[in-house]
């Protein structure tokens with residue numbers, strides 16, 4: 001307090017060249033406690049674990065070369081998937097591309113030692129037909145990938161199941177699945193709408209669906225598909241600043 005009034009008095013009578021050292025001293029005094037807090041390096045304004053904090057760091061480093069998903073979005077996925085590991089259900093990813101986020105899910109499942117099935121759905125050959133009235137992506141986008149390449153990245157463990165082909169055709173035969181966690185990263189209207197129709201009724205109470213591209217200007221069909229599907233349902237998609245939307249399946253039914 002006393003230092004502040006001194007500075008105010010100095011400011012009235014002295015040029016800045018003389019008041020600046022006082023200001024600098026005060027700033028230093030105020031800053032000192034922040035330097036001492038635990039995990040200081042991971043506060044970028046706020047605590048920012050998506051920069052690679054703790055056990056997430058090595059996973060982020062491994063997935064980054066193989067994904068279009070930013071660290072912030074990967075962190076959301078990682079945190080929700082970790083919670084879903086407590087459920088006795090399958091993990092789904094629809095929209096795999098080169099396997100970056102699938103690799104993260106596989107690593108998490110491996111780390112538990114319990115074999116949650118991980119089902120991966122994609123053409124593994126690029127975007128199918130899109131709807132020019134709703135989508136900006138075009139058929140053939142994301143073609144620079146292959147099933148063999150993704151298997152090499154994500155793994156060939158017995159708990160990982162690859163379903164190459166067109167969603168929703170590749171859901172056929174999986175009607176008995178109970179799903180703990182689904183990452184829907186398909187970018188286009190029909191693919192996302194079809195995934196909601198199949199996955200949501202099979203989502204376990206306590207489970208999550210994460211829509212990667214809900215808020216992206218490049219994916220207007222994603223928001224339309226999610227909003228239409230959940231309109232009138234009790235589950236309200238939680239829209240995040242990352243562009244993702246998360247749906248929690250409650251315990252009520």
Ligand SMILES: C[S@@+](CC[C@H](N)C(=O)[O-])C[C@H]1O[C@@H](n2cnc3c(N)ncnc32)[C@H](O)[C@@H]1O
Nearest residue numbers: 067068095097100101122123126127166167191
């Ligand atoms: C944005 S990429 C997925 C990104 C990935 N999760 C990552 O970590 O980078 C979207 C993928 O969805 C796939 N896709 C979209 N609609 C599909 C459909 N109906 N059937 C199969 N794959 C589809 C595309 O082939 C593309 O690989």
